[in-house]
Amino acid sequence: MTGLYVLVHGAWHTGAEMEAVAGHLRGKGHVVLCPTIAGNNAGDDRNAIGLEQSIASIVDYIESKDLREVRLVGHSYGGMIISGVADRLTGRIKRLIYVNAFVPLNGQCLNDMVPPHYIGLFDAVAAGNNGAVMLPFEIWRESFINDADIELAKSSFAKLNPHPYKTFTDKIYLNRPLAELPVGKSYVNCRQDTALPHGLPWHPRLSERLGLFRLVECDGSHEMFFSNPVELADAINRAGRD
Amino acid sequence: MTGLYVLVHGAWHTGAEMEAVAGHLRGKGHVVLCPTIAGNNAGDDRNAIGLEQSIASIVDYIESKDLREVRLVGHSYGGMIISGVADRLTGRIKRLIYVNAFVPLNGQCLNDMVPPHYIGLFDAVAAGNNGAVMLPFEIWRESFINDADIELAKSSFAKLNPHPYKTFTDKIYLNRPLAELPVGKSYVNCRQDTALPHGLPWHPRLSERLGLFRLVECDGSHEMFFSNPVELADAINRAGRD
Amino acid sequence: MTGLYVLVHGAWHTGAEMEAVAGHLRGKGHVVLCPTIAGNNAGDDRNAIGLEQSIASIVDYIESKDLREVRLVGHSYGGMIISGVADRLTGRIKRLIYVNAFVPLNGQCLNDMVPPHYIGLFDAVAAGNNGAVMLPFEIWRESFINDADIELAKSSFAKLNPHPYKTFTDKIYLNRPLAELPVGKSYVNCRQDTALPHGLPWHPRLSERLGLFRLVECDGSHEMFFSNPVELADAINRAGRD
Numbered sequence: 001m002t003g004l005y006v007l008v009h010g011a012w013h014t015g016a017e018m019e020a021v022a023g024h025l026r027g028k029g030h031v032v033l034c035p036t037i038a039g040n041n042a043g044d045d046r047n048a049i050g051l052e053q054s055i056a057s058i059v060d061y062i063e064s065k066d067l068r069e070v071r072l073v074g075h076s077y078g079g080m081i082i083s084g085v086a087d088r089l090t091g092r093i094k095r096l097i098y099v100n101a102f103v104p105l106n107g108q109c110l111n112d113m114v115p116p117h118y119i120g121l122f123d124a125v126a127a128g129n130n131g132a133v134m135l136p137f138e139i140w141r142e143s144f145i146n147d148a149d150i151e152l153a154k155s156s157f158a159k160l161n162p163h164p165y166k167t168f169t170d171k172i173y174l175n176r177p178l179a180e181l182p183v184g185k186s187y188v189n190c191r192q193d194t195a196l197p198h199g200l201p202w203h204p205r206l207s208e209r210l211g212l213f214r215l216v217e218c219d220g221s222h223e224m225f226f227s228n229p230v231e232l233a234d235a236i237n238r239a240g241r242d
Numbered sequence: 243m244t245g246l247y248v249l250v251h252g253a254w255h256t257g258a259e260m261e262a263v264a265g266h267l268r269g270k271g272h273v274v275l276c277p278t279i280a281g282n283n284a285g286d287d288r289n290a291i292g293l294e295q296s297i298a299s300i301v302d303y304i305e306s307k308d309l310r311e312v313r314l315v316g317h318s319y320g321g322m323i324i325s326g327v328a329d330r331l332t333g334r335i336k337r338l339i340y341v342n343a344f345v346p347l348n349g350q351c352l353n354d355m356v357p358p359h360y361i362g363l364f365d366a367v368a369a370g371n372n373g374a375v376m377l378p379f380e381i382w383r384e385s386f387i388n389d390a391d392i393e394l395a396k397s398s399f400a401k402l403n404p405h406p407y408k409t410f411t412d413k414i415y416l417n418r419p420l421a422e423l424p425v426g427k428s429y430v431n432c433r434q435d436t437a438l439p440h441g442l443p444w445h446p447r448l449s450e451r452l453g454l455f456r457l458v459e460c461d462g463s464h465e466m467f468f469s470n471p472v473e474l475a476d477a478i479n480r481a482g483r484d
Numbered sequence: 485m486t487g488l489y490v491l492v493h494g495a496w497h498t499g500a501e502m503e504a505v506a507g508h509l510r511g512k513g514h515v516v517l518c519p520t521i522a523g524n525n526a527g528d529d530r531n532a533i534g535l536e537q538s539i540a541s542i543v544d545y546i547e548s549k550d551l552r553e554v555r556l557v558g559h560s561y562g563g564m565i566i567s568g569v570a571d572r573l574t575g576r577i578k579r580l581i582y583v584n585a586f587v588p589l590n591g592q593c594l595n596d597m598v599p600p601h602y603i604g605l606f607d608a609v610a611a612g613n614n615g616a617v618m619l620p621f622e623i624w625r626e627s628f629i630n631d632a633d634i635e636l637a638k639s640s641f642a643k644l645n646p647h648p649y650k651t652f653t654d655k656i657y658l659n660r661p662l663a664e665l666p667v668g669k670s671y672v673n674c675r676q677d678t679a680l681p682h683g684l685p686w687h688p689r690l691s692e693r694l695g696l697f698r699l700v701e702c703d704g705s706h707e708m709f710f711s712n713p714v715e716l717a718d719a720i721n722r723a724g725r726d
Contacts, residue, residue: 001392139696142668146698150485150726184384194699198688204440212380214388215436217461219701242392243634426626446682456626457678459703484634 001242002029003071003094008058008085010076010101011168012135012160013225014040018075021225024233035061037081039164046162047131051109051170055084062089071240073097075225076195077163079206080110080172086181087174095184096210097239099232100193100222103206106174110167113206115197122165132162143194145223156226179211186214186239190232195222214239243484244271245313245336250300250327252318252343253410254377254402255467256282260317263467266475277303279323281406288404289373293351293412297326304331313482315339317467318437319405321448322352322414328423329416337426338452339481341474342435342464345448348416352409355448357439364407374404385436387465398468421453428456428481432474437464456481485726486513487555487578492542492569494560494585495652496619496644497709498524502559505709508717519545521565523648530646531615535593535654539568546573555724557581559709560679561647563690564594564656570665571658579668580694581723583716584677584706587690590658594651597690599681606649616646627678629707640710663695670698670723674716679706698723 005025007018015034022032038057039049058081062070070093074082079101086093102113111119122133135144140160141153148156178185187207196202207213216239218224224232247267249260257276264274280299281291300323304312312335316324321343328335344355353361364375377386382402383395390398420427429449438444449455458481460466466474489509491502499518506516522541523533542565546554554577558566563585570577586597595603606617619628624644625637632640662669671691680686691697700723702708708716 142696142698146700147722192699192701198692208440212384214384215434216388217434238389450682454623454626456630457676458630459676480631 003031003240004067004069005030005032005071005073005236005240006058006062006067007032007034008037008072008074008078008081009034009040010078011133011163012040013075014161017159017225020229021233021236024230025237028233028237030237033067037078039167040161042161044164046164047166049164050166051080051084051172054164054167055081055088058082058085059088062092068092069094071095071097073099073236073240074101075099076101076222077110077167079103080167083174083178084172086178086183087176090181090183093183095186095240096178096181097186097188097236098207098210099188099236100190100195100202101206103178103209104172104174105209106177107171109169109171111169113200115200122168126165129162131165133165133168134160134162143222145221145227146194147192147221148223148227152226156223178209184214185210185212186216188232188235188239189215189217190220190222190224191217192220193222245273245482246309246311247272247274247313247315247478247482248300248304248309249274249276250279250314250316250320250323251276251282252320253375253405254282255317256403259401259467262471263475263478266472267479270475270479272479275309279320281409282403284403286406288406289408291406292408293322293326293414296406296409297323297330300324300327301330304334310334311336313337313339315341315478315482316343317341318343318464319352319409321345322409325416325420326414328420328425329418332423332425335425337428337482338420338423339428339430339478340449340452341430341478342432342437342444343448345420345451346414346416347451348419349413351411351413353411355442357442364410368407371404373407375407375410376402376404385464387463387469388436389434389463390465390469394468398465420451426456427452427454428458430474430477430481431457431459432462432464432466433459434462435464487515487724488551488553489514489516489555489557489720489724490542490546490551491516491518492521492556492558492562492565493518493524494562495617495647496524497559498645501643501709504713505717505720508714509721512717512721514721517551521562523651524645526645528648530648531650533648534650535564535568535656538648538651539565539572542566542569543572546576552576553578555579555581557583557720557724558585559583560585560706561594561651563587564651567658567662568656570662570667571660574665574667577667579670579724580662580665581670581672581720582691582694583672583720584674584679584686585690587662587693588656588658589693590661591655593653593655595653597684599684606652610649613646615649617649617652618644618646627706629705629711630678631676631705632707632711636710640707662693668698669694669696670700672716672719672723673699673701674704674706674708675701676704677706
């Protein structure tokens with residue numbers, strides 16, 4: 001069974017960084033699209049764009065292309081986006097697939113789900129950087145892409161873009177809990193993902209908010225879109241099939 | 243080293259569904275038997291049969307065949323059965339092998355180890371179904387056999403039989419804690435098993451009741467007897483060897 | 485990138501038992517040394533040697549060979565040793581790599597990190613054995629080397645040496661928390677390691693004391709140096725690279 005996948009990237013990324021995984025999914029016969037969220041495009045004003053505008057950019061993308069039966073995949077921060085999109089466009093979504101992604105409750109912002117030391121770091125960086133946050137390379141290398149060699153750690157870091165911090169602090173509005181949305185739900189857990197600390201893990205802390213969901217796991221870091229796109233595409237395929 | 247294995251199935255299953263794994267274990271040189279527990283045979287009265295009768299049916303099976311040095315494997319609900327059998331027939335058992343199976347304390351019933359939402363579901367289904375419980379397909383597909391494609395999810399579901407609910411609510415009697423039985427103990431943990439929620443996991447919550455035990459893990463769902471019999475047979479073999 | 489590795493063994497072992505992993509690391513181009521800690525050599529007085537002397541023996545080893553840019557690997561009890569060595573010789577260490585190893589706080593002894601039933605066992609054995617502790621074979625086979633067949637379980641057990649118990653009860657002195665040492669830190673977690681019980685796990689309980697660290701995981705028991713040196717060498721290589 002082949003289908004339509006929309007891959008929604010995480011913070012500091014664009015759709016371009018999803019293309020390696022997208023290619024492997026296309027190799028399985030699927031149609032795969034990789035939009036860039038408002039706020040992460042080259043010319044976007046990092047200081048002005050907030051969460052609602054970012055969600056709206058993907059809502060518009062799906063509506064303008066009249067996409068239906070969408071398997072909507074969100075990575076990391078992309079979980080905030082697909083949660084909002086599915087809330088607005090429920091009838092167009094076949095299944096939500098979270099890839100170590102945030103699963104918000106109504107009224108939560110992304111920062112409500114991360115540890116205090118990240119918030120302190122982000123606050124300081126954004127204050128000195130016109131509202132945009134970046135990750136220090138050392139955290140990227142050891143905690144985000146711990147399964148890569150140093151060359152890939154550096155080359156992938158060089159592709160990241162400054163992220164609009166307002167999208168981390170704006171609260172999401174959801175009409176109903178995600179568990180109640182009449183769409184399929186899957187959670188892909190990359191098992192060596194240490195981007196969140198073990199006391200505040202992606203799974204099961206956030207995945208269980210989905211109610212009845214399908215768990216798929218694979219070995220790899222938070223950044224398997226770079227470090228192991230073959231395995232990640234396979235996991236997403238198993239998460240997305242009927 | 244080859245040995246004698248008796249595989250005891252879970253709720254809704256019969257010995258027939260253990261045959262794929264049994265075949266791979268036989269391929270390693272073992273003798274493997276797959277009895278069906280009283281209550282799960284085609285003509286059994288689902289409203290009449292309770293836990294003690296179910297345990298007794300496997301006790302009788304082992305005694306009537308005069309089996310000795312048995313590696314006794316229980317899957318899921320089958321953990322209740324092998325616990326009772328080992329308590330009655332300790333001298334005939336070489337090792338107990340729990341495959342994401344219930345490990346009861348004396349005086350506990352299966353329902354004492356599952357989350358409240360299952361009990362509510364089971365109560366309602368059994369009340370309207372003459373004492374027999376079934377699983378909704380959606381739970382089967384997403385939580386029990388999350389590692390299968392839709393065809394296998396459907397074909398395996400079609401093989402399930404209504405389960406006598408009394409076996410979930412009858413308390414087990416054990417002469418002594420399982421940890422004190424002078425037999426080997428192993429626990430096979432299938433890592434993507436979400437049949438129980440993460441707050442009430444199979445392992446280590448139930449496995450640690452075995453005292454000194456051997457842990458073996460493999461990747462797969464609660465229903466690897468269907469979805470990956472080769473890997474499960476390999477795991478059981480490693481769990482069962484001296 | 486190739487480098488210099490020093491592998492520091494665990495309790496009951498010597499450097500000789502690290503050689504299989506060392507060989508596979510050498511095959512990747514690294515220089516690998518496997519000293520034996522004071523207290524575990526054939527003629528050492530098990531009743532006299534304590535933690536500080538054991539640490540000093542590896543400090544002396546590194547200084548006498550004038551080793552620099554060391555990737556210092558510690559297994560199990562070896563975590564106590566490398567923690568002390570890195571505290572004394574920080575400038576010679578490039579990265580600390582803990583392989584299901586103890587990560588102490590200042591003033592802690594190894595026994596402060598193990599469950600009470602081990603302490604009771606060790607106390608009793610050491611009292612009757614002139615200050616040396618040994619493991620019962622049954623615990624070795626089921627909890628330490630659960631991924632081996634019985635032949636390997638026995639042959640590896642035969643290589644173990646009585647361990648000086650004072651090294652488990654002496655408190656370590658650290659000039660500053662390990663998280664603050666300006667060296668890389670990695671933790672290799674062997675996932676079926678049940679040498680410590682699940683309520684007091686190696687990871688994340690002890691790994692998170694390292695602050696920012698790189699997590700690497702592999703499938704295997706506490707004794708992969710015996711049961712799967714190829715996979716463990718690969719994991720250490722990924723943990724140790726830049």
